[in-house]
Amino acid sequence: MAQAYSAGLTVTDNIVLRKDRILPLKGEVLVKKGDRVKANDVVAQTSLPGNVVPFKVANKLGVPAEMLGNFLKIKVGDEIKKGQVIAETKGLFGTGWFKTAVKSPIDGEVESISAATGNAVLREPRIPVQIKAFIDGIVTEVIKDEGVVVENRSAYIQGIFGLAGETTGQIKMLAKSPVDHLDPALITPDCKGKIIVAGALCSLEAIKKAAEVGVNAIISGGVDDEDLKKLLGYDIGVAITGHEKIGVTLVITEGFGPITMAKNTFDLLKRFEGQQASVHGFTQIRAGVMRPEVIIPLPLGEGEQLVAEEAKMSSLEIGSLIRVIRQPNFGEIGRITELPEILTKVESETMVRVLKVKLNNGKEVLTPRANVEVIAE
Amino acid sequence: MQYEKKKLTRIIATDCGSTTTKAILIEFVDGEYRQTVRGEAPTTVEAPLNDVTRGVLNAVQELEELARLKYNNPNITLIQDAKLVIPRNGDIGSDAYVSTSSAGGGLQMMVTGVVAKMTGESAERAALGAGAIVMDLIASNDQRLDHEKIERIRHLRPDMILMAGHTDNATSNKHVIEMAELVGAADPKPRLGSSYKLPVIYAGTIKAREDIERTLGNKVGLMITENLRPTLERENLGPARDEIHNIFMEHVMQQAPGYNKLMAWTVGPDLKPVPIMPTPAAVGNIMQTIAKQENIEVLGVDIGGATTDVFSVFTDEHIFNRTVSANLGMSYSISNILASAGLDNILRWVPFDIDVKELRNMIKNKMIRPTTIPALFKELVLEQAIAKEALRLAFVQHKEFAVSLKGTQKSSDIAEAFSQSESGDTIVNMLTLDLMVGSGGVLSHAPRRHQTMMMMIDAFLPEGVTKIAVDSIFMMPHLGVLASINEEIATEVFNKDCMVYIGSCVAPVGKIKEGKIALEARIELPDGTVFEEKIPFGELRLIPCPAGSFGKATLKPGRGLDLGAGKNQEITANLIGGGVGIVLDTRGRRPFVIPVEAAERVPRLIKWMKELKAYPQELLN
Numbered sequence: 002m003a004q005a006y007s008a009g010l011t012v013t014d015n016i017v018l019r020k021d022r023i024l025p026l027k028g029e030v031l032v033k034k035g036d037r038v039k040a041n042d043v044v045a046q047t048s049l050p051g052n053v054v055p056f057k058v059a060n061k062l063g064v065p066a067e068m069l070g071n072f073l074k075i076k077v078g079d080e081i082k083k084g085q086v087i088a089e090t091k092g093l094f095g096t097g098w099f100k101t102a103v104k105s106p107i108d109g110e111v112e113s114i115s116a117a118t119g120n121a122v123l124r125e126p127r128i129p130v131q132i133k134a135f136i137d138g139i140v141t142e143v144i145k146d147e148g149v150v151v152e153n154r155s156a157y158i159q160g161i162f163g164l165a166g167e168t169t170g171q172i173k174m175l176a177k178s179p180v181d182h183l184d185p186a187l188i189t190p191d192c193k194g195k196i197i198v199a200g201a202l203c204s205l206e207a208i209k210k211a212a213e214v215g216v217n218a219i220i221s222g223g224v225d226d227e228d229l230k231k232l233l234g235y236d237i238g239v240a241i242t243g244h245e246k247i248g249v250t251l252v253i254t255e256g257f258g259p260i261t262m263a264k265n266t267f268d269l270l271k272r273f274e275g276q277q278a279s280v281h282g283f284t285q286i287r288a289g290v291m292r293p294e295v296i297i298p299l300p301l302g303e304g305e306q307l308v309a310e311e312a313k314m315s316s317l318e319i320g321s322l323i324r325v326i327r328q329p330n331f332g333e334i335g336r337i338t339e340l341p342e343i344l345t346k347v348e349s350e351t352m353v354r355v356l357k358v359k360l361n362n363g364k365e366v367l368t369p370r371a372n373v374e375v376i377a378e
Numbered sequence: 379m380q381y382e383k384k385k386l387t388r389i390i391a392t393d394c395g396s397t398t399t400k401a402i403l404i405e406f407v408d409g410e411y412r413q414t415v416r417g418e419a420p421t422t423v424e425a426p427l428n429d430v431t432r433g434v435l436n437a438v439q440e441l442e443e444l445a446r447l448k449y450n451n452p453n454i455t456l457i458q459d460a461k462l463v464i465p466r467n468g469d470i471g472s473d474a475y476v477s478t479s480s481a482g483g484g485l486q487m488m489v490t491g492v493v494a495k496m497t498g499e500s501a502e503r504a505a506l507g508a509g510a511i512v513m514d515l516i517a518s519n520d521q522r523l524d525h526e527k528i529e530r531i532r533h534l535r536p537d538m539i540l541m542a543g544h545t546d547n548a549t550s551n552k553h554v555i556e557m558a559e560l561v562g563a564a565d566p567k568p569r570l571g572s573s574y575k576l577p578v579i580y581a582g583t584i585k586a587r588e589d590i591e592r593t594l595g596n597k598v599g600l601m602i603t604e605n606l607r608p609t610l611e612r613e614n615l616g617p618a619r620d621e622i623h624n625i626f627m628e629h630v631m632q633q634a635p636g637y638n639k640l641m642a643w644t645v646g647p648d649l650k651p652v653p654i655m656p657t658p659a660a661v662g663n664i665m666q667t668i669a670k671q672e673n674i675e676v677l678g679v680d681i682g683g684a685t686t687d688v689f690s691v692f693t694d695e696h697i698f699n700r701t702v703s704a705n706l707g708m709s710y711s712i713s714n715i716l717a718s719a720g721l722d723n724i725l726r727w728v729p730f731d732i733d734v735k736e737l738r739n740m741i742k743n744k745m746i747r748p749t750t751i752p753a754l755f756k757e758l759v760l761e762q763a764i765a766k767e768a769l770r771l772a773f774v775q776h777k778e779f780a781v782s783l784k785g786t787q788k789s790s791d792i793a794e795a796f797s798q799s800e801s802g803d804t805i806v807n808m809l810t811l812d813l814m815v816g817s818g819g820v821l822s823h824a825p826r827r828h829q830t831m832m833m834m835i836d837a838f839l840p841e842g843v844t845k846i847a848v849d850s851i852f853m854m855p856h857l858g859v860l861a862s863i864n865e866e867i868a869t870e871v872f873n874k875d876c877m878v879y880i881g882s883c884v885a886p887v888g889k890i891k892e893g894k895i896a897l898e899a900r901i902e903l904p905d906g907t908v909f910e911e912k913i914p915f916g917e918l919r920l921i922p923c924p925a926g927s928f929g930k931a932t933l934k935p936g937r938g939l940d941l942g943a944g945k946n947q948e949i950t951a952n953l954i955g956g957g958v959g960i961v962l963d964t965r966g967r968r969p970f971v972i973p974v975e976a977a978e979r980v981p982r983l984i985k986w987m988k989e990l991k992a993y994p995q996e997l998l999n
Contacts, residue, residue, distance in 0.1 A: 025526075025528040025529045025532065026524075026525055026528065047525075049523060049525050052523075128525075130525050161746050161747075162746050226735075226741070227734070227735045227739075235717075236713070236717040237713060237717070237742075238511060238705065238711075238713055238714035238717035239484060239511050239710070239713065239714050240710075240745055241486060241513060243533065244533070244534075256743045257739035258735075258739035258743070283533070286710060286745060286746055286748070287396070287483040287684070287710055290423065326743070326747050327744075327747070327750040327751075327752075327753065328753070328757060329753065347753040348753060348755050349752050349753055349754055349757065350755075351751060351752070351753070351758070351823070351825045352825070368753065369750075369753050371749050371751045372750045372751065
């Protein structure tokens with residue numbers, strides 16, 4: 002077994018991406034095939050019926066339900082404004098004195114009026130729902146009445162775990178090196194609306210500070226699970242995330258605990274500092290895995306064709322760059338020097354296939370093959 | 379379909395688990411069928427591969443390489459052009475390929491109700507009772523706008539939706555129909571986008587069934603079952619819970635990216651398809667066969683990466699029960715064990731101090747990188763502590779399901795209507811149980827069988843006299859599906875290579891004071907020696923007794939304790955030996971208590987682990 006399949010996350014400075022942008026309900030697509038769009042452009046929209054407000058008109062007017070019709074100033078289908086008189090009595094002996102008037106509590110329209118109950122059903126104005134492009138790119142497909150497919154060429158980082166949903170912003174490096182722990186004091190008001198990059202760890206304090214300042218997203222090598230529990234108020238049982246309301250999106254690139262951010266990830270972010278990126282924390286770790294993403298769109302040449310490369314299986318080979326993903330040496334990076342075939346007993350007495358790796362710290366160690374991942378170069 | 383034995387001289391069988399794909403080769407060698415080599419590879423259900431057959435090829439490639447080494451024959455070939463070669467022609471190919479699958483992993487559901495605190499919560503309880511994770515509860519009155527609810531359904535990609543709403547005597551069924559319209563508008567698709575429609579179970583008012591059928595019938599895989607809240611005061615969770623459980627086991631858990639492709643690969647020697655079996659169905663068949671062959675009561679468990687499946691055959695009528703705890707497992711679901719069991723329950727099995735922050739991070743790292751294995755002693759101990767809790771919780775769930783009457787209804791007054799739970803009398807009786815069988819990675823591949831014995835005793839707390847066996851290298855699923863093409867071969871390999879007795883456990887039931895005699899044991903061992911001891915309460919003893927032999931025992935429980943024949947009653951028994959031996963466990967049952975204080979607990983754990991030879995003695999000091 003000179004080589005073997007190994008899991009690994011994608012980190013690359015050039016990839017063709019495709020994103021479906023679909024409305025929750027049928028509506029109107031605002032762009033056409035071939036259009037170039039920006040991440041924050043609205044590509045499709047629809048509107049939903051407004052909320053219904055039951056309103057006891059006869060009761061408020063002090064008249065029997067069956068007589069309400071005599072006093073109404075509106076009919077079904079009418080548009081109404083908040084404060085507009087919708088029913089009114091004629092006053093004492095029809096003189097207009099001591100009139101009682103009922104005003105609309107909302108802007109909207111009249112849905113129905115019941116002669117049986119004396120109630121009106123009012124409906125608030127329609128609610129617009131919009132879908133943005135999320136990434137800068139080209140509309141390559143229009144799905145009629147539903148949405149579009151946007152494609153682009155990007156620098157791309159797949160995170161291992163994330164929290165909260167889609168956002169965009171400029172990349173700002175707060176860490177000087179991938180081993181840094183994010184100092185909350187560095188998160189100043191100029192970070193507002195930005196995507197900030199930590200090194201090996203971002204603490205609960207840093208996450209809270211970022212949310213307070215209005216940072217859009219944090220990209221960090223690691224985070225402590227204990228901090229996440231405090232942040233969310235519950236233990237994450239199964240990793241299905243992305244809908245948390247925590248005020249800031251979080252993308253973790255390496256794992257839990259303080260873990261040095263992989264150098265190629267850190268360098269890539271540094272290279273694109275100041276550029277606009279699209280980020281989300283959606284994670285589903287189960288069959289059909291979803292991982293958080295950092296997408297940095299690259300400029301497209303006029304008429305350039307976007308051709309996605311075929312998916313490749315990363316494999317363990319002599320010389321492959323790998324990261325150790327479990328203790329001992331968790332987080333260390335090195336190159337494979339040997340792939341012995343025989344099963345080897347490790348400290349836990351488990352008999353496993355191992356590999357020999359020369360770590361960046363100079364040590365050469367044996368480690369189970371299952372406990373490393375290949376870093377694409 | 380059954381094939382003749384002579385047509386099956388080399389068979390490849392795989393189990394595509396949520397985390398690992400395990401392949402075995404079964405061959406006719408020297409006049410008998412044996413399991414000869416074994417390979418495994420990560421299950422490939424993540425981009426960029428997203429195709430379960432890649433994991434199969436990787437695992438079979440390992441089989442091929444190991445077979446070449448074993449027979450010193452470089453010509454043995456199982457794969458050509460990225461496909462399995464069937465039928466066999468000399469060194470090339472195999473006669474059949476069969477597979478089980480549980481690659482889809484755990485069960486994550488959404489539930490809907492009309493009033494969140496009433497039908498919504500009942501639906502949530504039914505889903506939780508079936509072992510599901512409830513990703514969200516959507517109710518007519520939950521303040522969210524319709525499009526937000528629709529977006530939520532689409533984004534979360536549930537495996538199944540349970541709909542409840544209105545009592546059977548409600549005057550209106552408008553809201554539940556509106557909810558169905560909303561589910562219809564979301565047009566939910568199975569997350570792995572394969573050959574079936576997303577299962578939606580309707581368990582709301584009977585009056586809306588036709589409307590629901592009309593609204594959703596063509597869009598989803600609609601199943602209609604009894605109303606889980608027939609009246610305001612009565613909850614009827616059983617039918618909905620059982621429906622969820624069955625659909626998950628039979629349809630959802632085996633699905634994975636590339637599943638359709640895999641279905642085309644599993645064929646017999648005539649290239650006719652052999653259906654892929656869900657892993658728990660295959661293991662369940664094996665457990666039932668054991669119980670029937672030996673005419674005994676059996677409790678079996680298969681602990682995987684995403685789920686833990688428990689099987690039992692109890693009572694004279696041999697009632698079989700099978701449960702899948704959909705979110706208790708050692709990789710994808712490991713963090714859910716922590717969330718469900720709590721940190722203290724895990725730490726009570728750990729014989730050393732550990733920084734809680736470190737432990738939490740370790741668990742989460744296993745969750746996000748599920749294929750890693752514990753290389754360090756401390757990490758092994760921690761994983762096995764977590765496994766004990768997964769097994770314990772799965773067993774609790776199993777006992778709740780394994781009741782004499784299914785679908786027990788519970789009535790209560792209106793004050794209790796908000797806090798109901800299902801009840802029933804379990805038929806699981808540990809005192810009459812004859813045999814426990816353990817399977818799954820953490821049990822089959824524990825570095826020492828002693829650890830397997832320890833995990834099974836600590837998790838299931840067997841009572842009286844119980845035989846304990848293990849699936850040698852994890853091949854019960856493979857043999858379960860192999861039986862569908864030839865029962866004889868499956869039985870032969872099962873008896874020769876699969877089930878291994880590791881020993882027996884003797885445990886008096888009850889609790890007495892520390893230091894009092896809990897068990898007087900006299901055991902005549904096959905080598906002629908006699909073990910004789912009055913064992914105080916709170917101890918463990920391990921008496922070696924080789925596989926295939928028995929210890930003839932006279933066992934007298936301490937005052938007030940019971941070994942199955944009644945309190946204080948002496949019994950005689952032939953205690954089966956095995957790779958571990960005979961364990962005498964006087965730590966008490968009903969209750970079984972571990973001291974809370976670390977200062978008291980840790981020395982005791984170390985003493986028990988040393989006695990059981992569970993870990994290297996020097997590492998426990």
